[in-house]
Amino acid sequence: PKSFFLIAGPCVVESEDLVMEVANDVYAICKKLGIPYVFKASYRKANRTSASSFTGIGDEAAMQLVKKVGDHFGLPTTSDIHAHEEAAQAAKYIDILQIPAFLCRQTDLLVAAAETGKIVNVKKGQFVSGDAMKFAVDKIRKAGNDKVMLTERGTTFGYQDLIVDYRNISIMSAHNVPVVMDCTHSLQQPNQTTGVTGGNPQLIGTIAKAAIATGAHGLFIETHPDPSCAKSDGANMLQLSSLEELLVQLVKIRKAVVE
Amino acid sequence: PKSFFLIAGPCVVESEDLVMEVANDVYAICKKLGIPYVFKASYRKANRTSASSFTGIGDEAAMQLVKKVGDHFGLPTTSDIHAHEEAAQAAKYIDILQIPAFLCRQTDLLVAAAETGKIVNVKKGQFVSGDAMKFAVDKIRKAGNDKVMLTERGTTFGYQDLIVDYRNISIMSAHNVPVVMDCTHSLQQPNQTTGVTGGNPQLIGTIAKAAIATGAHGLFIETHPDPSCAKSDGANMLQLSSLEELLVQLVKIRKAVVE
Amino acid sequence: PKSFFLIAGPCVVESEDLVMEVANDVYAICKKLGIPYVFKASYRKANRTSASSFTGIGDEAAMQLVKKVGDHFGLPTTSDIHAHEEAAQAAKYIDILQIPAFLCRQTDLLVAAAETGKIVNVKKGQFVSGDAMKFAVDKIRKAGNDKVMLTERGTTFGYQDLIVDYRNISIMSAHNVPVVMDCTHSLQQPNQTTGVTGGNPQLIGTIAKAAIATGAHGLFIETHPDPSCAKSDGANMLQLSSLEELLVQLVKIRKAVVE
């Protein structure tokens, strides 16, 4: 395909106003630039570092808002699921079930996601090689679902840093699946003593450009009108007002790569 | 306490004969050496690399066998749980609920384990610092349970290797919990192209001796009468017949450390 | 500048025929594509893993051949130096003195290179952050030479692998120096039990495209008419006949980035 696709939205469903605002802006930009757009927001954050962090407004309520966004704008949607028993319910509202990186080895979860018949997007564990992600793909295919995607989101490099290994774009593509670069979580700086994961949002463009140049099929970018107020992952979300300029550059690089 | 404690048994409940044989032998050795013994066997392996790997004989049946071993020998028992809804059931049969390393950030699971009132042993994620494990401890304590232990099991070092960082023994002890060294899984060589995790069982003694010398409160050692026939993790299990000699050495080192 | 520059040639000066053949072909390609070209060949390999590896045809003879290539084609040249007392001699023949990655912290070597007045290109150590390379730049500037470049060549990731961290392109550019991506050595797989460093030459394009997309000023690519016969680093050298196609793609990506 000519363009890459974009998975974007706020980290977590904070409120109807927020998801509508973000979706509306990103929808307009993507339409203008010819980029297929998937709306993303998590209905719950299940693995926050600290017990006192915000985890969501309630699963059902949040899922309904995600669906409302999808219906309103005519967009496919995605959200992550965290336990096998969530899969069937989430599948009622959401088009692409995302498997969190920490959970990419949990067979029950992968199989339950696969059995919904929805597209399953598995994030590469920080401790897993691109090559070994073929076992995650196999688990889903063996459960009768061939609609699998893989997402690169960085690899453990010391306790407080992640590195993105772009070799994984080629290596995971060789499993015959679309490969997405998560430009947000790749920049996390985990294991901070504060219990709040740090980041480097000024490098989002670096992560995204290298991904498009090396053939990533999609990008994942969390974005928020005001990242400093976001209730989760504020340290790495892209300011919504900066998204268009970045995408314009990426579209040019994509053209240079595929033409 | 004068001695360290030992968590040992086969990786997974393969059969009643196997668990009884292993427990019987380890029980006798520990009694002779004055080592408090906790019997360990998983009732299910939920995160095998490959979908075709053996995962268990059935949860309920396996848990009953674990309990039978505990009752027969008068031993506390442990097994890992993989989802929050397993916690209550497992707590009926098992004394120490172990949280797998990949899942150490899953708040629901930690809270559910905590709420059983059982001892909770959280394995340090391969991607987590010893310092950041305080957040796992906090999640359990906030759920009203102060009976927490932490287990070191190595940290991601390249895609196909783990390194044990012995600084974590001191660092995790500073969270005011007993610290266990998992001498088995620390030696894993993950992400092998075969889908079967490799190992280095000849180095089990190295891992264990360093742990005792640096003040670990307990050791975790999977052992099997014939590791080459084991249905899971054979690559790193200690031959049951080699256990006594190793423990004799470790008891001496422990004495040198605490006296 | 519109184009990136290219540092290319065979790993080591094997013979006059070889250096002339490679320079001739690369010169023609770069002229056609408008890429400034720097001819590279080492006069000696001083840090081969194994004592029995080929190290060169003699320093003086090899340097003369490098100069001959430069004079013949009107090209600047580069080669690495390994000890401070080599700097002055090498400077008679060579335009850009390259400091090997293992030696990027050796103050005497950096100062001696700086004092020749030549351009100094310091390769980032596999154990050094992009940020900490500012200290290498400072050592050269304090010795009175402001003509410094830095080269990214991957970072230790487990014993037998390197990862390229593209954040370093931005981070090292912030030291106000041109930044080069070494597409050859970044793909090394060190510490092989055979004593011969391994590689992944099919990923050279991946490394190069990501570098251009993220703003690298130059590329370093070792190339050889027949890498399987090369006397050093054959595992990662690009087949000379594949160079043009790759550069054509890279020129397109560069245009997309700078326009």
Added chain:
Amino acid sequence: PKSFFLIAGPCVVESEDLVMEVANDVYAICKKLGIPYVFKASYRKANRTSASSFTGIGDEAAMQLVKKVGDHFGLPTTSDIHAHEEAAQAAKYIDILQIPAFLCRQTDLLVAAAETGKIVNVKKGQFVSGDAMKFAVDKIRKAGNDKVMLTERGTTFGYQDLIVDYRNISIMSAHNVPVVMDCTHSLQQPNQTTGVTGGNPQLIGTIAKAAIATGAHGLFIETHPDPSCAKSDGANMLQLSSLEELLVQLVKIRKAVVE
């Protein structure tokens, strides 16, 4: 041998008073505890992060002081050399030539050290596996010198940390050489933005105990009467007044291991 040996002294020769004071104290402690003692002080620091760091009082003067200490107390001495042309001179004053970790792959340096006929102690590079250190050993043996030792000093783990891999004690011992644990530099936290390498001196005991428990033949500990005033590596040097208590513990662990 019953005891491990100890290589100890201040990081760098700061003054005659300092080296005499340290040697005198360590000599007395080792004599009391039956530990063979090798006096260590560098005559120059050649790879300081920052150009403005202290590097020494002059090579010749410093070497003479090292020799004076050796002669006065009847001790073997050691210091590191940084370039092949230093080897012969250093060999006039010093008994064990130490090869810095960054330089462990420099063939010329290893061969020059070997050719002095002195004992050569090669520190494992932060980027080298214990297994691959056999190539360094081979280079020295092929140069006709079989008196080789290897020193573990930690491995790159993220940009700002090192981990000690205790598997390397066994793995390097299998090259048939004595293996030393460098308890000082293993705790370095490199690539700090200040240009001054950080540390964790409170963990020196952890590093040392694990080394003795796993069979290290020797320990390397830099010590200073007042580390906060030391002109190099103050962040990790052991307070001289704490050395005896640590060694008493280590002697006990050693006994437990070898008896």
